Amino acid sequence: MDINNLFLEAEENLQVEFKKIDKIENFYSEKVMNAFYNNNVQEACFNSTTGYGYSDLGRDTLEKIYAEIFSAEDAIVRSQFISGSHALNVTFFALLRPGDELLSVSGLPYDTLHEVIGIKENPSSLKSFGIKYSQIDLVNDDFNYDEIRNYLTNNKIKVIEIQRSKGYSTRKSITIDKVEKVAKLIKEVSPETIIMVDNCYCEFVETKNPIEVGCDVIVGSLIKNLGGGIAPNGAYVAGRHDLIELVGERLSLPGEGREVGPTLGINKSLYQGLYFAPSVVASSLKTAILTAYVLEKLNYKVSPKYNEVRADIVQNIEFGNKEDLIKYVEGIQASSPVDAHVTPIPWDMPGYDDQVIMAAGCFTQGSSIELSCDGPIRPPFIAYQQGSLTYNYGKISIRKAVEKLIK
Ligand SMILES: *Cc1c(COP(=O)(O)O)cnc(C)c1O
Numbered sequence: 001m002d003i004n005n006l007f008l009e010a011e012e013n014l015q016v017e018f019k020k021i022d023k024i025e026n027f028y029s030e031k032v033m034n035a036f037y038n039n040n041v042q043e044a045c046f047n048s049t050t051g052y053g054y055s056d057l058g059r060d061t062l063e064k065i066y067a068e069i070f071s072a073e074d075a076i077v078r079s080q081f082i083s084g085s086h087a088l089n090v091t092f093f094a095l096l097r098p099g100d101e102l103l104s105v106s107g108l109p110y111d112t113l114h115e116v117i118g119i120k121e122n123p124s125s126l127k128s129f130g131i132k133y134s135q136i137d138l139v140n141d142d143f144n145y146d147e148i149r150n151y152l153t154n155n156k157i158k159v160i161e162i163q164r165s166k167g168y169s170t171r172k173s174i175t176i177d178k179v180e181k182v183a184k185l186i187k188e189v190s191p192e193t194i195i196m197v198d199n200c201y202c203e204f205v206e207t208k209n210p211i212e213v214g215c216d217v218i219v220g221s222l223i224k225n226l227g228g229g230i231a232p233n234g235a236y237v238a239g240r241h242d243l244i245e246l247v248g249e250r251l252s253l254p255g256e257g258r259e260v261g262p263t264l265g266i267n268k269s270l271y272q273g274l275y276f277a278p279s280v281v282a283s284s285l286k287t288a289i290l291t292a293y294v295l296e297k298l299n300y301k302v303s304p305k306y307n308e309v310r311a312d313i314v315q316n317i318e319f320g321n322k323e324d325l326i327k328y329v330e331g332i333q334a335s336s337p338v339d340a341h342v343t344p345i346p347w348d349m350p351g352y353d354d355q356v357i358m359a360a361g362c363f364t365q366g367s368s369i370e371l372s373c374d375g376p377i378r379p380p381f382i383a384y385q386q387g388s389l390t391y392n393y394g395k396i397s398i399r400k401a402v403e404k405l406i407k
Pocket residue numbers: 083084085086110112163164165166167198200201221
């Protein structure tokens with residue numbers, strides 16, 4: 001097949017899909033712009049604090065902006081969160097007490113949380129503090145509503161976790177409609193239960209977020225969607241004011257909570273990242289859709305398909321064999337802005353069970369709002385691709401990876 005023609009045909013046939021993404025980008029650009037205006041963003045917001053970090057105007061204003069964008073009562077946005085996983089960890093420990101029960105209603109949680117929860121033994125897990133964990137699996141990529149109703153009727157659950165993005169699984173990511181349906185059910189049966197959503201990769205993809213459909217707190221990483229490829233690290237938690245306060249007390253210390261936390265010069269990057277985020281997420285989505293179209297034409301199984309509803313920016317490509325997976329990942333690495341001359345090899349990544357191969361020639365280490373592609377070395381050899389700072393760079397990279405693949 002002629003690669004030139006394939007990409008030309010793809011772009012022609014994707015115009016309808018791309019228009020839908022443009023609309024979402026427009027929706028969130030207005031939201032961000034209004035939130036900057038309403039919270040009076042000014043140059044003083046880019047000043048920095050050191051030491052304890054008392055009275056950091058930029059930090060405190062940014063948290064108000066995040067809260068407004070999510071229609072949440074409150075938000076905490078900090079570089080003291082190392083990553084999304086760390087923010088999830090802090091939120092669990094902030095909300096749960098010994099004797100409490102945590103229930104996942106979206107099946108097995110993300111790999112890095114296994115030792116946090118105690119699914120895999122760790123002397124510092126929630127389990128080691130006497131916090132019980134239970135799990136209800138998805139059925140046909142949707143919640144098991146009957147089982148959830150039944151379980152909540154017979155057990156007292158402190159926190160329910162919903163993970164929207166698929167992680168390293170083959171299920172579909174969970175759309176906001178499904179989140180709404182399950183949140184309604186949970187609040188009807190057990191109004192006291194806190195609904196906590198792992199919202200990683202889902203920000204600015206659909207026009208509603210989990211807070212707006214009845215969930216209590218959401219968590220996400222700033223080296224994904226909302227950092228816009230500019231934030232150097234960090235994460236956010238948004239939601240109910242009392243819960244965000246608890247998260248702040250756990251992140252720093254009881255009694256000081258959110259009043260401390262120096263920003264050490266990163267405020268401007270966090271503002272700029274958020275400002276770019278609607279456009280960067282749109283570029284990521286277009287790159288994902290192009291990938292789905294092209295790789296399907298080349299007879300690989302892809303999920304989601306190019307014209308399917310998307311809940312996140314992740315694109316799966318099922319290669320069926322180790323060699324093709326590795327070739328494709330190498331192709332993405334070779335077309336990265338940084339470390340293009342490096343050959344990625346599978347390795348034992350901390351927190352993950354299988355060996356993982358990862359293309360991440362990124363400006364920011366581990367950033368996956370930049371074009372990145374990774375996959376555990378296990379059948380059916382799926383690549384999880386996400387990000388791209390611009391659509392054009394994404395397109396060129398995919399093309400190079402495809403050329404490598406079919407050579
Ligand atoms: C990426 C991700 C996380 C954690 O992100 P890190 O910032 O890499 O720690 C958690 N949950 C899901 C579903 C993710 O995709």
